[in-house]
């Protein structure tokens with residue numbers, strides 16, 4: 001990803017990881033390597049300068065937290081500051097209304113039509129029904145391109161190459177797809193004059209009344225992405241941005257950092273020409289990968305946070321010896337709430353095995369629901385879950401405002417997890433769960 005930038009940065013990090021002593025000179029050398037890599041990736045010089053200054057100041061003045069070596073400290077500072085360069089937070093696409101209307105904007109060739117196909121597939125995979133309206137009257141072939149690209153994806157497409165009126169197409173498409181969960185509008189990326197293009201965007205926007213306007217920016221233009229995003233933002237409300245062609249692009253770092261700098265949320269990135277080459281953009285994951293540290297780094301960060309919270313050691317002992325109660329599971333859920341679902345956490349560990357299927361379904365929402373259900377249980381029930389049968393299930397469901405099935409689902413999850421926990425005792429601490437546990441212990 002990002003061609004040379006990834007290669008140079010991971011080389012620098014490897015070099016740093018291999019050093020025995022880290023002193024001022026090493027810090028300066030690392031910073032110089034990072035500067036070189038970022039400038040080559042067209043990151044704005046001012047941003048590079050600010051980043052270098054922050055890394056240097058923190059590396060030379062901050063005390064490493066307890067239990068962290070000076071080297072690990074510098075690695076985590078570089079990581080932190082790089083994540084900041086990309087805007088820190090990840091921004092999810094939330095479909096909270098129906099039909100959720102998305103207006104796609106972007107200059108010709110930016111990858112708009114391709115990205116619409118990718119997003120339609122992404123949303124289908126999540127279970128949403130999707131209709132795509134093609135209003136690009138300048139490139140009638142875009143309709144055919146969309147149809148071909150989404151073939152077999154169960155995505156409905158509307159367009160009419162004979163109709164030269166983009167606004168009329170938008171109106172008709174809007175009416176046609178009222179029953180869909182999401183309607184995506186493709187728009188023209190060119191016009192005789194730029195002002196005509198911008199006017200058409202405004203008029204389309206008035207008809208579609210989008211919940212979200214997504215601007216597609218070609219990542220190969222580097223830091224020019226800033227001007228482009230600002231120009232579009234002036235003409236219409238941009239909700240979010242997708243940066244495309246980051247696979248191997250020499251200037252992708254420049255594009256991402258420039259967009260992040262103006263505060264526009266990057267929701268996805270395009271990483272190739274295939275329909276699956278769309279990734280949710282998460283600065284933390286992205287930087288871990290770019291620095292060649294794998295997702296293990298972000299896991300460590302999270303685990304450190306959690307271990308500070310002093311997870312009850314007896315609970316860990318109980319888990320490891322197979323005496324796993326609902327109370328222990330509650331502790332586990334509280335940790336998961338902080339670290340993300342167990343499956344996700346586990347998948348960050350090298351060689352992590354698959355957890356029981358039910359574990360992968362754990363969303364934050366489910367965790368919250370389970371915690372509420374457990375709040376309605378008695379101490380005895382938490383200690384001895386086997387006593388929870390029919391009337392207790394009904395009482396717990398009523399008390400927690402959930403359904404009997406929810407309580408049963410929680411109990412089933414508990415039993416599956418207990419089974420998985422068995423055999424992960426101290427003697428078998430080599431597996432991924434063992435590694436995870438050891439991190440907690442630390």
Ligand SMILES: Nc1nc2c(ncn2[C@@H]2O[C@H](COP(=O)(O)OP(=O)(O)OP(=O)(O)O)[C@@H](O)[C@H]2O)c(=O)[nH]1
Pocket residue numbers: 106107108109110111112113114115136139142188189190244245246247269270271272273277
């Ligand atoms: N390598 C790579 N190529 C991409 C990516 N996204 C789009 N492309 C390619 O970029 C080219 C232009 O993409 P289109 O989707 O046709 O662009 P558009 O913005 O719809 O263009 P107009 O309809 O003319 O406005 C195509 O060859 C795509 O295959 C990506 O993430 N990586």
